[in-house]
Amino acid sequence: MKKYVIVGCGRLGTAFARYLVGAGYRPAGFASRSISSAKRAAAASGSNVPVSVLPWEVTAKADIVIITTPDGAIRDTAGKIAEYNGVVKDTVVLHCSGAHSSTELEELKKCGATIGTLHPLQSFAAEDIGENPFAGIMTAVEGEPEAVKTAWRLAEKLGASPFEIQTDKKMLYHASAVAASNYLVTLMNLALQLIIASGVPASKGFAVLKPLVRGTLSNIERSGIPGALTGPIARGDVETVRDHVSQIGQKAPTRLELYKVLGKQTIEVAEAKGDLSAEAAEKLKKLLSE
Ligand SMILES: NC(=O)c1ccc[n+]([C@@H]2O[C@H](COP(=O)([O-])OP(=O)(O)OC[C@H]3O[C@@H](n4cnc5c(N)ncnc54)[C@H](OP(=O)(O)O)[C@@H]3O)[C@@H](O)[C@H]2O)c1
Known part of the structure; x- marks a missing residue:
């Protein structure tokens, strides 16, 4: 069972926490700007895995790191994780912005990570606790081949329909x-x-x-x-x-x-x-x- 870590525990990060366990993924940690958000996401996943305000303290334990900070914080967050060697070789790191491509995560390639994006075409609200919001939605995936494969599988397991976008055409x-x-x-x-x-x-x-x-x-x-x-x-x-x-x-x-x-x-x-x-x-x- 693949282990995931969420960095940025807001609306989408918490939805991942709530539904990834049922999709066959195991949490390994949660990081956010405030510890209360990270704890809330951990609770939503039904686990008591480590939480932190420093992403690199938890990301090294993951097979898949999903960055769900606001778009403007993705590059900086990825840079910080790379600076602290926060991921091990072959970790797949994904972010979820619709506008930006995987190039935002470029710094992480220095640690041997494989980078990509997964953009669910859905509006996630803070209290999405009713039906699985990923079920039946379209999800764009993009990035390095191994990351695309991982994102594709993850989307399918959540009940979404993935499709691939070319990196240089993501903005279109x-x-x-x-x-x-x-x-x-x-x-x-x-x-x-x-x-x-x-x-x-x-x-x-x-x-x-x-x-x-x-x-x-x-x-x-x-x-x-x-x-x-x-x-x-x-x-x-x-x-x-x-x-x-x-x-x-x-x-x-x-x-x-x-x-x-x-x-x-x-x-x-x-x-x-x-x-x-x-x-x-x-x-x-x-x-x-x-
Ligand atoms: N919501 C949607 O409908 C939706 C749909 C598709 C894609 N997306 C994408 O998903 C990503 C997240 O969107 P969202 O709507 O979930 O945003 P959000 O509700 O604002 O949540 C973002 C979370 O990131 C945390 N954060 C902010 N700066 C951080 C930093 N430097 N390091 C670590 N954590 C940080 C915030 O922290 P604290 O709570 O800890 O203060 C917040 O909980 C974006 O890329 C967005 O484009 C969102």
């Missing part, structure tokens, strides 16, 4: 996650502001749009992109788009720029779908660039 993967999650919120904000401007009460706005959004997601799942695209741009209905631009310009002018930018990107999707005539595409591009 993170940008994609931001677009899919954060920008979807911004897109819904645009749609809500426009439906409120149309006279629908704010309290009903989301309920009105929700079935449409759900339907669109299922269409993307079923038909893919560009197949799922419908609406005036896909049909080449220039006059309707012209009226949208005019009305938004008058009633919700601060939303017009985003509407136009998205419209221009939508022309590309419509062209890929193949139904849009070259003439309508040109007129739409001109209209949305004015």
